[in-house]
Amino acid sequence: MAQVSLSNIRKVYPNGFEAVQPSDIQINDGEFVVLVGPSGCGKSTLLRMIAGLEDISDGELRIGDRVVNDVDPADRDIAMVFQNYALYPHMTVEKNMGYGIKNRGASKEEIARKVAEAAGMLNLTEYLTRRPSQLSGGQRQRVAMGRAIVRDPALFLFDEPLSNLDAKLRNQMRIEIKALQRRLGTTAVYVTHDQVEAMTMADRIIVLNGGRIEQIGTPSQIYHNPASTFVASFMGAPPMNLLEGRFDNGTVMINGGTALMPSPLQRSGPITVGIRPEDVLLEPTGPLPFQVDIVEELGAHRLLHGRLEDQNFTVHVDKETHVSPGALRIALKQDALRLFDVKTGQSL
Amino acid sequence: MKRAGFTNVWLPIALLLPQLSIIAIFFYWPAGWALQSSFYLQDPFGFGSTFVGFENYTDLTRNREYLRIAGFTVVFCGLVTFFSLALALLLAVKADKVIRGAKTYRTLLMWVYAIAPPVAGFMGIMFFDQRNGPITEFFQVLGWDFKLGVNYFDTATAMIMVSVWKQIPVNFIFFLSGLQSIPRAVREAAMIDNRSAAGRFWGVTFPLLAPTAFFLLIINITYALFDTFGIIDTLMKGEPGNNPMTLVYKVYLDGFRGNDLGGSSAQSVILMILVLALTVFQFRLIERRIHYT
Numbered sequence: 001m002a003q004v005s006l007s008n009i010r011k012v013y014p015n016g017f018e019a020v021q022p023s024d025i026q027i028n029d030g031e032f033v034v035l036v037g038p039s040g041c042g043k044s045t046l047l048r049m050i051a052g053l054e055d056i057s058d059g060e061l062r063i064g065d066r067v068v069n070d071v072d073p074a075d076r077d078i079a080m081v082f083q084n085y086a087l088y089p090h091m092t093v094e095k096n097m098g099y100g101i102k103n104r105g106a107s108k109e110e111i112a113r114k115v116a117e118a119a120g121m122l123n124l125t126e127y128l129t130r131r132p133s134q135l136s137g138g139q140r141q142r143v144a145m146g147r148a149i150v151r152d153p154a155l156f157l158f159d160e161p162l163s164n165l166d167a168k169l170r171n172q173m174r175i176e177i178k179a180l181q182r183r184l185g186t187t188a189v190y191v192t193h194d195q196v197e198a199m200t201m202a203d204r205i206i207v208l209n210g211g212r213i214e215q216i217g218t219p220s221q222i223y224h225n226p227a228s229t230f231v232a233s234f235m236g237a238p239p240m241n242l243l244e245g246r247f248d249n250g251t252v253m254i255n256g257g258t259a260l261m262p263s264p265l266q267r268s269g270p271i272t273v274g275i276r277p278e279d280v281l282l283e284p285t286g287p288l289p290f291q292v293d294i295v296e297e298l299g300a301h302r303l304l305h306g307r308l309e310d311q312n313f314t315v316h317v318d319k320e321t322h323v324s325p326g327a328l329r330i331a332l333k334q335d336a337l338r339l340f341d342v343k344t345g346q347s348l
Numbered sequence: 349m350k351r352a353g354f355t356n357v358w359l360p361i362a363l364l365l366p367q368l369s370i371i372a373i374f375f376y377w378p379a380g381w382a383l384q385s386s387f388y389l390q391d392p393f394g395f396g397s398t399f400v401g402f403e404n405y406t407d408l409t410r411n412r413e414y415l416r417i418a419g420f421t422v423v424f425c426g427l428v429t430f431f432s433l434a435l436a437l438l439l440a441v442k443a444d445k446v447i448r449g450a451k452t453y454r455t456l457l458m459w460v461y462a463i464a465p466p467v468a469g470f471m472g473i474m475f476f477d478q479r480n481g482p483i484t485e486f487f488q489v490l491g492w493d494f495k496l497g498v499n500y501f502d503t504a505t506a507m508i509m510v511s512v513w514k515q516i517p518v519n520f521i522f523f524l525s526g527l528q529s530i531p532r533a534v535r536e537a538a539m540i541d542n543r544s545a546a547g548r549f550w551g552v553t554f555p556l557l558a559p560t561a562f563f564l565l566i567i568n569i570t571y572a573l574f575d576t577f578g579i580i581d582t583l584m585k586g587e588p589g590n591n592p593m594t595l596v597y598k599v600y601l602d603g604f605r606g607n608d609l610g611g612s613s614a615q616s617v618i619l620m621i622l623v624l625a626l627t628v629f630q631f632r633l634i635e636r637r638i639h640y641t
Contacts, residue, residue: 085533103547
């Protein structure tokens with residue numbers, strides 16, 4: 001068990017490309033932190049620096065009380081689960097899981113006991129004598145998990161471990177991994193590009209974009225109070241509606257002239273207005289005109305795609321609400337507006 | 349899935365014919381001829397032959413020189429195979445770690461592959477030359493009075509060194525591509541699981557190279573048995589005398605210099621059986637056991 005702290009961690013490749021800008025992250029003991037962002041945002045690089053598979057260009061990395069910048073990956077007391085499982089193809093499941101502690105001088109009995117324990121946890125007991133090639137994708141993923149558990153490390157690192165699995169298995173493994181981490185109480189850093197995984201698994205989410213931390217917060221903070229337009233559009237499916245608007249005499253207007261609400265902020269000029277699709281109510285006497293173009297049927301709910309004052313807009317309605325394309329009136333729930341600076345994209 | 353087939357019987361036969369005829373003319377026909385003449389005693393001047401049954405074979409088992417050459421061939425094959433595999437593996441592992449200038453480095457190591465065996469042998473002669481060969485001089489510094497073509501042991505050493513040197517590039521190419529086909533994540537997982545680089549090599553990298561290594565083992569034994577002929581011939585300068593030689597060279601020597609076609613044929617039939625056994629060994633035992641996926 002350990003807390004992890006990254007101070008001013010930076011990664012610059014020899015060709016001058018700055019993959020990770022100086023970043024500060026504090027991860028508490030037992031916390032499940034998810035690094036999320038689009039491809040090339042530096043999330044994997046960050047994880048690999050924590051693992052020791054990538055050199056740290058600048059800054060200080062601590063696991064527990066130890067500075068581990070120059071410590072060998074094998075000595076960092078970490079265990080990593082890779083995207084394509086990275087099992088040793090020539091070893092049985094049992095040997096795969098025991099390899100790490102065997103190299104750390106564990107006795108035969110201890111290895112057998114720990115492997116049996118982990119295999120029991122992961123329903124792998126009957127597969128212990130098989131080779132990885134004789135297992136399904138989900139089973140291989142479990143073996144990779146087992147290999148990490150047997151090590152009993154201070155820190156789990158996950159590098160997109162579910163992206164090779166089909167959707168159904170992914171949902172199931174998501175819950176299993178989370179439950180397992182809860183039970184073991186081991187600190188975990190999990191990298192994914194899937195915002196659903198991030199939202200469902202994380203105690204805290206770190207959103208990365210272009211090698212920079214956009215926001216650190218709980219899933220709820222990230223979802224309800226995105227720090228920037230990037231976070232607002234990346235997290236949530238469908239993403240937050242972002243409308244062009246402006247402050248006018250203490251009122252937020254959207255381009256086209258419709259007033260949304262009085263502004264508490266004392267300023268004027270252009271602004272980006274964010275509205276979550278589910279923060280909209282269909283009301284025949286609502287103040288805003290909404291032109292529905294397409295109704296997307298999703299079973300449990302429906303998405304109405306259309307235009308608000310000629311800007312793209314999406315509304316989420318429940319399955320009882322039947323709508324057909326055409327003109328509607330809508331109203332906003334209380335506290336539905338999020339305001340962002342037009343130039344920097346930062347929350348105001 | 350629909351299987352495409354020929355409607356006409358003669359077309360596939362016609363398509364196969366060139367390949368089959370090449371095999372028949374250049375392999376089966378001479379092999380059959382060798383088998384036949386191994387049961388005969390030929391007149392040295394080509395005027396006739398006498399059927400002698402298995403006498404050519406039984407003579408060989410009693411021939412002390414033949415047994416000595418067979419013994420040398422086993423040692424020669426063993427040493428050439430071992431050193432060419434071991435050194436190539438070492439070079440491949442090191443080349444795999446090179447980041448800057450990797451391509452140049454690899455190309456330089458592969459160059460030797462393009463050298464024909466007699467040329468390699470000739471270069472060996474220059475290196476081991478009695479008066480100004482650099483390797484001979486080096487050995488003399490170490491106190492070893494090296495005499496190529498005179499001393500049995502010294503000539504054998506030179507043969508083995510040149511043969512190993514010639515074979516390293518082939519092994520290197522295969523080992524390097526074998527190393528590069530090991531998934532990066534597997535190596536990284538091993539880095540986290542095992543602190544010792546040597547432990548990682550023997551525990552993970554080497555077993556994953558085993559399919560390549562076994563394939564190369566067969567290739568190298570075949571090379572040491574047969575393809576070293578040019579090197580041996582050049583190094584001996586056509587003066588076999590008391591010098592070491594392999595079974596293949598002995599076939600040539602008895603058949604073409606000694607004009608004993610029957611005995612020579614019997615020797616080549618024995619070699620054919622040896623190769624057959626090697627091939628069966630490769631397909632039956634090794635191919636089945638070493639593949640993981």
